[in-house]
Amino acid sequence: MLTSSMYSETGQPFDPFPPGEQRLLLSFVFxxxxxxxxxxxxxxxxxxxxxxxxxxxxxxxxxxxxxxxxxxxxxxxxxxxxxxxxxxxxxxxxxPIGMYGLDCVVLENETEIELITSEAPVVFANPCFKDTRRLTYTGMGDAGLQVYCPLSPRLCLLFYDPKTYLVQDNREWHASLADEQDVRVLNLLQILSTDTFVLYESLGQETMMKALTRKAREVGDWQTVPQPPLASDDEDAQYPYEPPHQLHNITPSPAPVSIRAGVEFHRRTxxxxxxxxxxxxxxxxxxxxxxxxxxxxxxxxxxxxxxxxx
Known part of the structure; x- marks a missing residue:
């Protein structure tokens, strides 16, 4: 249903959604x-x-x-x-009341690897601030939020915090997934988020699934997100980070990240x-x-x- 509203029969994107449809899409995904x-x-x-x-x-x-x-x-x-x-x-x-500030893009999988999904398809991630914040689950109001929703083996919706990530889109509302590592990361997020089952379309994916399952066992509690300590003297102090689940070519983060611009300034909007x-x-x-x-x-x-x- 979602993909049919985004694409014409020729595969060309329609105009961006009107405000009412954007609100319905946000509500559906969350x-x-x-x-x-x-x-x-x-x-x-x-x-x-x-x-x-x-x-x-x-x-x-x-x-x-x-x-x-x-x-x-x-x-x-x-x-x-x-x-x-x-x-x-x-x-x-x-x-839609609080999340309208997120930007959205359709990720188009151009690799030989299929995107998978699960009974809990919508995944929250926060790679930018994962290793620099106190242990807490990634929340809707967190700076650095990324929200992934697979639509098909070839398409995935991405909502992201535009104040934290710089998405390299190839045309309006679209970005290409040309790196197999990025697709593997998205599939790993699905496995980490499910407690029942995952779904994939084509036969022959078993080897990839076994590798992802082994990787998932190594990740542990991946959703824990540490809180950066506020600088006592300089509220604009900068700090390094190592994003563990960054999509390499799609969501690069500005580095280094300012505490004010990256966290405090838009943490509680x-x-x-x-x-x-x-x-x-x-x-x-x-x-x-x-x-x-x-x-x-x-x-x-x-x-x-x-x-x-x-």
Whole structure:
């Protein structure tokens, strides 16, 4: 569906999307990232001890023994995980509010290697600041964000932070993937992001898949992104970096990167805060998180001509 809206039958690109379609594309891609079972499992794994301890405190303060209410604890915990997951999905649906500043390009695979995909196709990466920031997952509001979404064995969408990366496009909205190493990096990101399965189109890819799987075991927790320490005397201090998942010919980063220009200056933008407020307002005025999601979808489709930047 996405590729048909980008290309004519002759393979020539259409004019850039009008604002309403750009918003729908942003919302689609970011919702694909947030909706997955992997996202829910990460929420459950990262916060289970915290949520359960808080629930036990509430039961204890009410004068009961938590050991007698384990079924209630399980039920409330699962509902909490669902609510948090819905909260993340709201950020995906309303991504056009805070993510409009990302640039977008269609990567065209011109190599002999096919692009693969998985049940969690949308991948967040942050190669520029990976090795210089404190350990944290790559987030929607981070400077240096890259978002990859494979569309076919030959096409991949890339959203990227234009204040951090210099994408070398060969024509409007398009960039060629002519280096097999770049395609292998994109495929590796798919394997690192899945917890179930990957998909590829043609037979004969098994050797490549085995090599990528071995490589994935060596990478470890690739999404951890260290925070650069702020310079005590010079807020414009510069520092080196070694991007581990950089697309060599597509997203070169300016080097060295200024802390002000690379991180602090656009880390918490007005648009990002506006998106957060919109999500919280929906949560507060809705009886359930499910109804909040339905309202968000309604807002998205009814206001396609509205400019969120104003």
């Amino acid at each position: 919702t694909q990232r947030q909706r997955t079972r992997l996202m829910r499992d990460e929420i459950r794994a990262s916060a289970e001890d915290y949520f359960r301890s808080k629930l036990r405190e509430i039961v204890t303060k009410a004068g009961s023994d938590p050991a007698n209410h384990t079924d209630l604890e399980d039920t409330v915990f699962e509902q909490t995980v669902q609510d948090v997951h819905h909260f993340m999905m709201l950020h995906g649906i309303l991504a 007005r648009a990002e805060m506006k998106q957060r407020r919109a999500v919280w307002r929906l949560m507060e005025c809705s009886e359930t998180t499910e109804k909040a999601i339905l309202k968000a979808v309604k807002i998205l489709f009814e206001d396609t001509k509205r400019d969120f930047r104003t």
